[in-house]
Amino acid sequence: MGTRADFYVGQGKDAEWIGSISWGGYPDAIADEVLQAVDADSFRAAVASFFSSRTDVTLPEQGWPWPWNDSGTTDYSYWHFEGKTVGSSFGRAFFPCDQEPEEHGDFKSLAMPDMTDRKNVAMDNRSGLIVIGA
Secondary structure, eight states: OOOOEEEEESOGGGOEEEEEESSOOSGGGSOHHHHTOOSHHHHHHHHHHHHHTOSSEEOGGGOBOSSSSSGGGSSEEEEEETTEEEEEETTOOOEETTSOGGGOOOOOOOOOOOOGGGBOOOOSTTSOOOOOOO
8 A cells, every 4th residue: 555645734624635645755755845834835735746746646625535534543644834844643742744653652632623524436547546357
């Protein structure tokens, strides 16, 4: 399966989900422009540019692509607020994007938007599933 990632502007339950990817969601694979954005507009533009050449992107108008209800089960999520981008791994405490999450011992769960009502589970290239036929 792929390393999935969700992207948000803001924090907490009222954050705005702006999209997800199903492959290469770990911090080293995210464009520097996304991780180094200094305001919400530059973050949105950087995420749009990062998404533009990918085939595994899900945008909000397509619905929440995962079978789970929030980013607490997504491998990584990236949040832009207070002039910086931070990451979370499986809904744990934020970490600076220039550090790996394993360096942080705080395993508290983050408040995040509930996407139950927006679910539209992807079973195509946006899912991150690998299906092997015989």
